[in-house]
Amino acid sequence: MKILLLGYGKMGKIIEEIAVSRGHQIIGKINIDNRAELEQIQAQNVDVIIEFSQPEAAISNIRWGLERGIPVVSGTTGWMEKKPEIEKLTADKEGTFFYASNFSIGVNVFFKVNQYLAQLMDEQSDYKVSIEEIHHTEKKDAPSGTAITLAEDIVKNIDRLSQWELTEEKPMPKDALPITSKRIDPAPGTHIIRYQSEIDDIEITHTAHSRKGFALGAVLVAEWIKDKKGLLTMDDFLSFRNF
Numbered sequence: 001m002k003i004l005l006l007g008y009g010k011m012g013k014i015i016e017e018i019a020v021s022r023g024h025q026i027i028g029k030i031n032i033d034n035r036a037e038l039e040q041i042q043a044q045n046v047d048v049i050i051e052f053s054q055p056e057a058a059i060s061n062i063r064w065g066l067e068r069g070i071p072v073v074s075g076t077t078g079w080m081e082k083k084p085e086i087e088k089l090t091a092d093k094e095g096t097f098f099y100a101s102n103f104s105i106g107v108n109v110f111f112k113v114n115q116y117l118a119q120l121m122d123e124q125s126d127y128k129v130s131i132e133e134i135h136h137t138e139k140k141d142a143p144s145g146t147a148i149t150l151a152e153d154i155v156k157n158i159d160r161l162s163q164w165e166l167t168e169e170k171p172m173p174k175d176a177l178p179i180t181s182k183r184i185d186p187a188p189g190t191h192i193i194r195y196q197s198e199i200d201d202i203e204i205t206h207t208a209h210s211r212k213g214f215a216l217g218a219v220l221v222a223e224w225i226k227d228k229k230g231l232l233t234m235d236d237f238l239s240f241r242n243f
C-alpha cells in the first residue's frame with residue numbers, strides 16, 4: 001500500500017518503521033515545516049493517509065484527505081469538539097474515515113473490561129470511581145483521549161454520574177467523575193480506573209510499555225480499511241463478540 005503520513009513525530013516515525021517492515025511504501029511524511037510538499041502529492045498515488053499530528057492540525061489534515069477521496073486513519077487526540085464537522089464531510093464525500101482514541105489492541109480489550117465493570121458497579125453506590133492517566137511531558141492535551149473514552153463509558157453506565165471533570169477543576173460537582181492527568185517522562189501511556197470504598201478498592205490498569213502497540217494498530221487498520229466506506233471504529237475492526 002502507498003501510505004501518506006500526516007504528522008511525522010514520535011508516532012509517525014514508529015508507524016513508518018512498522019509499515020515498511022510489512023511491505024508498504026511511505027510516499028510522504030508531512031510536518032509543519034514541510035507542509036508545502038502536500039501540493040506536490042497526487043491523490044491517485046495515495047491508498048491511505050495515517051494522521052497522527054496535533055490537536056490544532058488534525059481537522060485540516062483530515063479534510064485534506066477526505067476532499068481528495070483518500071481514506072483517512074486518524075489517531076490525533078484533543079479535537080473531538082470538531083468531530084461532527086468531519087463526520088458530515090465523510091458523509092457528503094461518501095468517504096472513509098477511521099478514528100480511535102487508542103489503536104492498541106490491549107487498550108481496546110481494556111475498554112470492554114471498563115464497560116463491564118461499570119455496569120457491575122452501577123448499583124454499588126458505596127464506591128467512589130476515579131480515573132488517573134499518566135503520559136510523557138510532551139503531551140499537548142489533557143485528559144488523554146483514552147481517558148475521555150474510558151470516562152464516557154463509565155458515565156454512560158453509572159447512573160449517579162453525569163459528567164467527567166479534570167481534578168484541577170474546583171469544586172468537583174457531586175455527579176462528576178474525576179480524572180487526574182499526570183505528566184511524567186517517559187510514560188508512553190498508563191490508565192487506571194479506581195473504585196474505592198471504606199471496605200475495599202477495585203483497580204484496573206493498562207500500562208503501555210512503548211508506542212509500538214499504538215503504531216501497529218494504526219497500520220493494521222490502514223490495511224483493513226482499503227475498500228471500506230463510511231465512519232469506522234475499533235469496534236468495527238475488532239468485532240468483539242456480543243459486547
Ligand SMILES: NC(=O)C1=CN([C@@H]2O[C@H](COP(=O)(O)OP(=O)(O)OC[C@H]3O[C@@H](n4cnc5c(N)ncnc54)[C@H](OP(=O)(O)O)[C@@H]3O)[C@@H](O)[C@H]2O)C=CC1
Binds near residue numbers: 012052055077
Ligand atoms: N490514538 C492513538 O492510539 C494514539 C494517539 N496519539 C496522539 O497522536 C498525536 C501525535 O502524537 P505524537 O506523535 O506523540 O506527537 P509529536 O508531537 O511527537 O508529533 C506530532 C507531529 O505532528 C506534526 N504537525 C503539527 N502540525 C502539523 C500539521 N499542520 N500538518 C502536519 N503535521 C503537523 C508536528 O510537526 P513539528 O515537529 O514540525 O511540530 C509533529 O512532528 C497526539 O495527538 C497524540 O495524543 C499518540 C499515541 C497513540
Ligand SMILES: O=C(O)C1=N[C@H](C(=O)O)C[C@H](O)C1
Binds near residue numbers: 077102140190
Ligand atoms: O499522546 C500520547 O502519547 C498518547 N495519546 C493517546 C491519548 O491521548 O489517549 C493514546 C496514548 O495514550 C498515547
